[in-house]
Amino acid sequence: MSFAITDEYEPERSSAPAVAWIIGLCVAVVFLQYTVLRPGFTSDWLGYRASDLTERRLWTTVTYMFAHGGLLHLALNMYMLWIFGRRVERAWGSTTFTWFYLWCGVSGWAFHWMFTPRAGVLVGASAAILGVAVAYASRWGDDELFLFGIVPMKVKWLVVFLAVLSLVMVVVNTGSVGGTAYAAHFGGMFGGWLYLQKPNAQSIGSLRKRIAPAPDYGDETPRAVPEQSRHGAHASAGGADDGHPECSHQHGGGPGGHGHAARQDC
Numbered sequence: 001m002s003f004a005i006t007d008e009y010e011p012e013r014s015s016a017p018a019v020a021w022i023i024g025l026c027v028a029v030v031f032l033q034y035t036v037l038r039p040g041f042t043s044d045w046l047g048y049r050a051s052d053l054t055e056r057r058l059w060t061t062v063t064y065m066f067a068h069g070g071l072l073h074l075a076l077n078m079y080m081l082w083i084f085g086r087r088v089e090r091a092w093g094s095t096t097f098t099w100f101y102l103w104c105g106v107s108g109w110a111f112h113w114m115f116t117p118r119a120g121v122l123v124g125a126s127a128a129i130l131g132v133a134v135a136y137a138s139r140w141g142d143d144e145l146f147l148f149g150i151v152p153m154k155v156k157w158l159v160v161f162l163a164v165l166s167l168v169m170v171v172v173n174t175g176s177v178g179g180t181a182y183a184a185h186f187g188g189m190f191g192g193w194l195y196l197q198k199p200n201a202q203s204i205g206s207l208r209k210r211i212a213p214a215p216d217y218g219d220e221t222p223r224a225v226p227e228q229s230r231h232g233a234h235a236s237a238g239g240a241d242d243g244h245p246e247c248s249h250q251h252g253g254g255p256g257g258h259g260h261a262a263r264q265d266c
Contacts, residue, residue: 016085016086016089016090016094016097017089017094018085018089018094018097018098018101019081019082019085019086019089019097022066022081022085022101022125023078023081023082025066026066026067026068026074026077026078026125027074027078029042029046029066029067029068030042030067030068030070030071030074033067042067042123043067043121043123045060045063046060046063046064046066046067046123047060047063047064047067047121047122047123048060048061048064048109048112048121048122048123049120049121049122050117050118050119053113061106061109062102062105062106062109064105064109064122064123064124065105065108065109065124065125065127065128066125067123067124068123068124068125069123069124069179073124077124077125077126077129078125080129080133081125081129081132083145084129084132084133084135084136085097085101085129085132087136087140088100088132088135088136088139091139100131100132100135100192100195101128101131101132102128103131103191103192103195104127104128104129104130104131104132104188104189104191104192104195105125105127105128105131105188106191107127107131107187107188107190107191107192107194108126108127108128108130108131108181108184108185108187108188108191109122109127109184109187110187110191111127111170111183111184111186111187111188111190112127112181112183112184112187114183115170115183116181116183119181120179122181122184124181124184126181126184126185126188127181127184127185127187127188127189127191128188129188130159130162130166130185130188130189130192131188131189131191131192131195132192133155133158133159133162133189133192134159134163134189134192134193134196135192135195135196136155136159137155137156137158137159138196140155141154141155141156141159142154142155142156143155145158159189162185162189163186163189165182166182166183166185166186166189167186169182170182170183170186
């Protein structure tokens with residue numbers, strides 16, 4: 001099993017703007033839901049329904065993760081995103097984190113569509129956030145937190161527990177129990193795990209940035225070598241043949257003829 005897309009070189013970032021924007025957007029949607037919009041508006045226009053694919057309301061496969069069923073639902077999800085998302089974003093960068101977040105959310109929708117095609121309206125960011133938790137656990141799995149504020153547990157075991165619980169509920173209860181979309185939860189985690197199996201392109205990109213580019217000397221017009229210079233070059237070559245092997249130029253720079261080559265770690 002491969003680990004999260006990580007890099008030994010991590011630029012210092014004092015904030016996590018993508019996490020802040022996601023939280024702000026989710027809070028704004030719920031605020032409008034309770035103040036300006038009519039009841040059920042966010043579910044009708046942002047939540048995913050089984051009929052949305054046939055009606056070509058494809059935007060709901062993404063917008064569902066920004067709508068929530070209530071204040072408690074919103075608070076729990078945003079707290080988890082704040083706990084796990086900031087550190088992942090700081091390590092990966094905002095752009096990569098945002099795409100990863102959306103990927104996990106869409107993966108959650110895909111599992112919900114496959115295993116609970118006749119379920120009710122799907123809303124909530126849980127699938128995307130659980131995918132972020134998988135990324136966090138793949139790198140900082142030994143970090144501890146308190147489950148329910150009481151039980152100390154390492155992040156990696158918490159993620160395993162949530163994955164097993166979601167999978168069992170999918171198998172036993174067809175993916176949706178008591179208003180909880182367990183199929184979407186497991187889909188988000190599986191999507192996060194699947195994303196982490198791809199080649200570590202981010203590290204390669206950072207490595208290329210750290211390698212100094214070759215100097216650009218420009219396009220110089222070839223110049224003719226004078227006849228006298230060519231004769232001098234032949235004479236120098238002849239002198240090298242007389243007891244001065246060319247290989248001697250490969251050594252030098254230090255006493256005893258031992259040169260020092262630049263170290264290149266691969």
